[in-house]
Amino acid sequence: MFDYNKVKLTYMYNSRITGLGYYVPDNVVTNDDLAKFMDTNDEWIQERTGIKERRWIKEGSDDSSSVMGAKASKIAIERAGLTPNDIDFIVFATLSPDLYFPGGGVQLQEMLGMRTVGALDVRNQCSGFVYALSVADQFIKTGMYKNVLVVGAEYHSSGLDKTTRGRGVSVIFGDGAGAAVLSRSEDPKRGILSSHLHSEGKHAKELTVLAPSAKHWVPEILESNDENDESYFPYMNGTFVFKNAVVRFSEVIMEGLKTNGLEATDIDMFIPHQANLRITQFVQKKFRLSNDQVHSNIQKYGNTTAASVIIALSEAWEQGRIKDNDVVVLAAFGSGFTWGSVVMRW
Template sequence: MYNSKITGLGFYVPDNVVTNEDLTKFMDTSDEWIQERTGIKERRWIKDGSEDTSAVMGAKASRIAIERAGLTSKDIDFIVFATLSPDYYFPGCGVQIQNMLDMRTVGALDVRNQCSGFIYALSVADQFIKTGMYKNILVVGSEFHSGGLDKTTRGRGVSVIFGDGAGAVVLSRTEDNTKGILSSHLFSEGAHAEELTVLAPSIRHWVPEILEANDENDESYFPYMNGTFVFKHAVVRFSEAIMAGLETNNLQVSDINMLIPHQANLRISQFIQKKFRLQDDQIYNNIMKYGNTTAASVVIALTEAWEKGKIKDNDLVVLAAFGSGFTWGSVIMRW
């Protein structure tokens, strides 16, 4: 029975830093208001005219991950790309990555699970490796949020939260069943799909309607979030997903060396930390610098924590996420 382990990690964020103070120039907000509600101090937004897109950023992060794995793009057997902000409505970003990295004609799969996208993508890759189908899989999470946000006072409740960026890992086959991904746990509750959503464009609200309406006040094109409702569900589902993983592997909360939560809101992470009585060195947050990068957030945080030496050999690492759908999940791994 094969197991899978992360052999390479990388992330990329645009150079353009947008501080809370910068946002006050075009919306009625303040640094204090944003930090109090989200914990965010700044985020990265792609500059107008930049070459960066979700696929391009994903390719930049992937090159780093592949090099750190000691591989070349020709060694990758499969691609799983998670994003809610693809370059095109279709095709997905996975095939763009295959082309940008000059890979063999390997399969490419796109995952649309928003904030929990990387958890879902990693779990899919894990199963492909454990069944023996593939040896090295590139798993990418990338988001270009800034191009689709309502950057006015009307949209401040959502727009101040999100940032752009990408992360990638190479998941490789190993015969050591004591290391790597021990288990993954995925959940959904579609009854709350419209509590965090972008309603249009969609097949039901498509090009002719867009052209006919041409209404700059139509809020359906911008992200909507029922913040309080989402927060209340997030703190419950985060906990459930983490406990599901620990119980499956006969582990305790005290066994966790590093928890990497989806960077949705610093207040959610702090709630989870307090609930599980984790020390500051047992949880990693970087939303303060990057905002919520959705499908990229977990992998960016994981990579940064590893780069800083906060994750060591044999550590028990827990990844957890909750978001639109609602979908949520966790991955338990032994580093």
């Protein structure tokens, strides 16, 4: 049988990040704020997740996944030294689009006043940005596009069960968006070196929202009118997700390092999906990474799903924690289950 794993493709171009930006709502919601309307407290939340506060879009705000994505994109495009008309393609990752359809990518294209470039929506939840970045990377490496805008944006707060019943999930998630401009480079030793993607659908219902869906659509929703129906809110088997996450994180990081002939000691900056501080700490300890080699911001933003990796990457870069020639590893795990990693040299 032909072994595709032994085939190494050689591309004419490489891709590298030339611009980064992120946006989070001004409204800060602390753990003590949550305790005012559900049975929880700061100690309980920090002990289980590491989260101290998160950003939630304030009622009456014009912000949404697409709007936040556009705000982050403007920053990233400007930092890349480009204009919206220089962008050839959009890859937009979110689980919380403004509309059931069409997706957020076309809304972003309109909001930024772009020409009629293509827009692709990625629905891979927590690993959404890693998947989106890998797609953009291939478009550039094959020579199809020169500049691709990659966005991760989430508006979680409008869809959470903000009662004691839903506290196990609702305390975790926050709103926000991040964007990266991925551009063509002819330097094979800089930029994205490899990406690695996986899925295991048999665990799909361990982290899911069951409705609305094609099986539970508008007539059923209107007919039921049941305030106790939990199918509209996120469900997570927390312990099961944690156990799978720490295994898959480790596997996919090792896969990326091995592919590029690197060791854990070569990592200058590890940017994990901000799912749970305990998961990050477990992986950090396993790979013997110092605090200087890991960037965590879940403490102040919570889990922003498809936006978490790009917000953290943008923040780390802004703080000067990522420098030229650094080896940067991105990794994410989430609903699906899906997981992935990207290895790049800055």
